Amino acid sequence: MYRVGWMFEAHNMGALMAAAAQGIELWKAAGAPDAALWALDGSAPGTFAFAVNCESAAQFYAIEDALQSNPEFMAWRLSWQNMFDFTANYRVTPVLDMSSEHLEAPAFMAQWHFIPSSMENMMEAAPEGAEIWKRHGAKMVMLTSLAGTGVGQFAWGLAFESGAAYGEVLDAVQQDEDFAAWQAKYMGTATWTGNIYGRRIL
Numbered sequence: 001m002y003r004v005g006w007m008f009e010a011h012n013m014g015a016l017m018a019a020a021a022q023g024i025e026l027w028k029a030a031g032a033p034d035a036a037l038w039a040l041d042g043s044a045p046g047t048f049a050f051a052v053n054c055e056s057a058a059q060f061y062a063i064e065d066a067l068q069s070n071p072e073f074m075a076w077r078l079s080w081q082n083m084f085d086f087t088a089n090y091r092v093t094p095v096l097d098m099s100s101e102h103l104e105a106p107a108f109m110a111q112w113h114f115i116p117s118s119m120e121n122m123m124e125a126a127p128e129g130a131e132i133w134k135r136h137g138a139k140m141v142m143l144t145s146l147a148g149t150g151v152g153q154f155a156w157g158l159a160f161e162s163g164a165a166y167g168e169v170l171d172a173v174q175q176d177e178d179f180a181a182w183q184a185k186y187m188g189t190a191t192w193t194g195n196i197y198g199r200r201i202l
Contacts, residue, residue, distance in 0.1 A: 001092075002093060003052070004089070004090070005038075005050065005052075005092070006051075006086060007048070008047060008049075008084040009085040010083075015083055017202065020037035020050060021202060023050060026076060027063070027067075030066055031059070032054055032063055033055060034105065035051065035052045036051050036105075036202060037049070037201050038109075041197040041199075044196050088148070088149035090148050090149055091146070092155070093145050093147070094142055095145050096126050098126065098143070099141055099142060100141075106159035106160060106161060107160070107163075108163045108198070108199055109198045110158045111158075111198075113193045113196070115154070116190045117189045117191075122154065132179050133173055137169045138158055140160070143155070143156055143157075144157060150193075
């Protein structure tokens with residue numbers, strides 16, 4: 001998995017939806033397995049993200065190379081130039097995929113961004129934490145490394161079929177004594193840099 005997301009502010013919802021729909025069609029037609037528009041909250045309230053998911057970095061950059069010589073794609077980029085205020089760009093690579101199941105098109109995601117005090121602590125804490133979340137119903141659980149705006153950071157990420165599904169799992173996890181013990185065990189082993197929630201809208 002390799003994911004690229006462009007985060008931005010939009011001032012016209014009609015223009016946003018039209019641009020995103022065209023972009024999704026162009027990326028998918030060029031071979032991207034998935035592209036989507038997300039509404040963000042948490043550390044990025046009121047912003048949006050256009051995200052492209054590929055099977056590998058090689059696939060993403062091959063598609064991006066091809067799109068640079070696609071007149072329709074270049075016209076699409078020019079037509080929306082300066083209509084959105086870009087705030088960040090994340091390029092995401094998996095470190096540990098601890099998922100029990102991959103959802104084809106998750107509708108809700110939660111991410112905690114951080115800088116670990118040591119790689120050893122991070123690699124020990126991640127699978128322990130994942131087991132607790134999966135015990136209560138989480139399916140997609142991943143530890144990823146970030147580049148672009150988040151260079152040098154990592155993200156603990158969850159994805160769900162709905163916000164309601166996330167809420168149910170979160171309630172159960174918060175009441176689990178093992179989760180409290182896990183938090184206490186690794187307290188102070190990372191510096192938090194952000195917490196992003198996203199709802200897929202296209």
